Amino acid sequence: MSFIEIHKVDKSFGKKRVISNLSLWVEKNELLGILGPSGCGKTTLLRLIAGFEVPDRGEIRIDGDCVYSSSNGIxxxxEKRNIGMVFQDLALWPHMTVREHIDFVLGSRNIKSKEKIEEILELVDLKSLSESYPEQLSGGEKQRVAIARALAQEPRVLLLDEPLSNLDQILRKDFKGEITKxxxxxxxxxxxxxHNYLELIDIADKIAIMRKGRIIQxxxxxxxxxxxxxxxxxxxLGK
Ligand SMILES: Nc1ncnc2c1ncn2[C@@H]1O[C@H](COP(=O)(O)OP(=O)(O)O)[C@@H](O)[C@H]1O
Ligand SMILES: [Mg+2]
Incomplete structure (x- = not known):
C-alpha cells in the first residue's frame, strides 16, 4: 500500500473531461514531480487530492484512509484531510502579517503554539519580517510565507502547485535547497x-508526465x- 493512492479518477467540467482515468501513487516521504504543459489538468488534480473539487469517479486514499470513493459514496x-497546499498564486491574506498567517492556521493561543510559530518562522527565515504584510514582501518572501502556512498544521501531505512561477531565476535556485531542507x-x-522539468531535477524521486488529463509516463x-x-x-524533458 502506498501513502497516497489515486485510483482511476475522472473529472469533467461541464462536457469537458479534464482528468481521465488517472491512477498514481506516492510512497511515504517521497517527492513526486508531475510535469505537464499548461492546461493539462495539473491544478485540477491537486485540488481533487486536497478535496477542493469532487471527482466524478474513482478512489483516493491517503495513509490508508479513503478520502474519496465513488463506489462507496465517501x-x-x-479541512479533515490534513493536507497542506501551496497555491499557484500563493493566495496570501492581504490584511494579515506573516505571523498572523501562521497563527491563523495553528488556531490556538497556548504556549506550545507560540513556540511552534517561532520555530516555523525561523525555519523559513522570516523572523525579522514577522510583522510585515504581504504587500511589503518580495516574491521569494511571499513564497516562504505560503510554505510556512502550509507546514504549520503539520500536514500528512504537501502539495506544491507551480511554486516557482512568481520567482526570478536566482531565487529559483535557492528554492530547491529550501525545499530539500x-x-x-x-x-x-x-x-x-x-511545466518546467528543470525545477524537478535533483529533488523529485519519481516523475509523472501528464498530458490532457492522463499520465503518459x-x-x-x-x-x-x-x-x-x-x-x-x-x-x-527539454531534450
Ligand atoms: N472550475 C473550472 N471550471 C471549468 N473549467 C475548468 C475549471 N478548472 C479548470 N478548468 C479547465 O480544466 C483544464 C485544466 O486546467 P488546470 O487544471 O488549471 O490545468 P493546469 O494546472 O495544468 O494548467 C483547463 O482547460 C481549464 O480551463
Ligand atoms: Mg495550474
Whole structure:
C-alpha cells in the first residue's frame, strides 16, 4: 500500500473531461514531480487530492484512509484531510502579517503554539519580517510565507502547485535547497506540479508526465529522463 493512492479518477467540467482515468501513487516521504504543459489538468488534480473539487469517479486514499470513493459514496472535506497546499498564486491574506498567517492556521493561543510559530518562522527565515504584510514582501518572501502556512498544521501531505512561477531565476535556485531542507526536517510526502522539468531535477524521486488529463509516463526520475517513452516526453524533458 502506498501513502497516497489515486485510483482511476475522472473529472469533467461541464462536457469537458479534464482528468481521465488517472491512477498514481506516492510512497511515504517521497517527492513526486508531475510535469505537464499548461492546461493539462495539473491544478485540477491537486485540488481533487486536497478535496477542493469532487471527482466524478474513482478512489483516493491517503495513509490508508479513503478520502474519496465513488463506489462507496465517501467524500472527506478538505479541512479533515490534513493536507497542506501551496497555491499557484500563493493566495496570501492581504490584511494579515506573516505571523498572523501562521497563527491563523495553528488556531490556538497556548504556549506550545507560540513556540511552534517561532520555530516555523525561523525555519523559513522570516523572523525579522514577522510583522510585515504581504504587500511589503518580495516574491521569494511571499513564497516562504505560503510554505510556512502550509507546514504549520503539520500536514500528512504537501502539495506544491507551480511554486516557482512568481520567482526570478536566482531565487529559483535557492528554492530547491529550501525545499530539500524542509523535507529533511519534516519528512513529508510531497507532490510538486510544474511545466518546467528543470525545477524537478535533483529533488523529485519519481516523475509523472501528464498530458490532457492522463499520465503518459510514470517512474523513477532517472528512468523517465533516460528513457522517455515518446517525443512528447522528450520535448517536455527539454531534450
Ligand atoms: N472550475 C473550472 N471550471 C471549468 N473549467 C475548468 C475549471 N478548472 C479548470 N478548468 C479547465 O480544466 C483544464 C485544466 O486546467 P488546470 O487544471 O488549471 O490545468 P493546469 O494546472 O495544468 O494548467 C483547463 O482547460 C481549464 O480551463
Ligand atoms: Mg495550474
Amino acid at each position: 467524500f472527506v472535506p478538505p 524542509l523535507r529533511k526536517k519534516f519528512g513529508i510526502t510531497t507532490i510538486y506540479v510544474t 510514470f517512474g523513477r526520475s532517472k528512468e523517465v529522463y533516460q528513457s522517455p517513452k515518446n517525443n512528447f516526453v522528450r520535448n517536455i
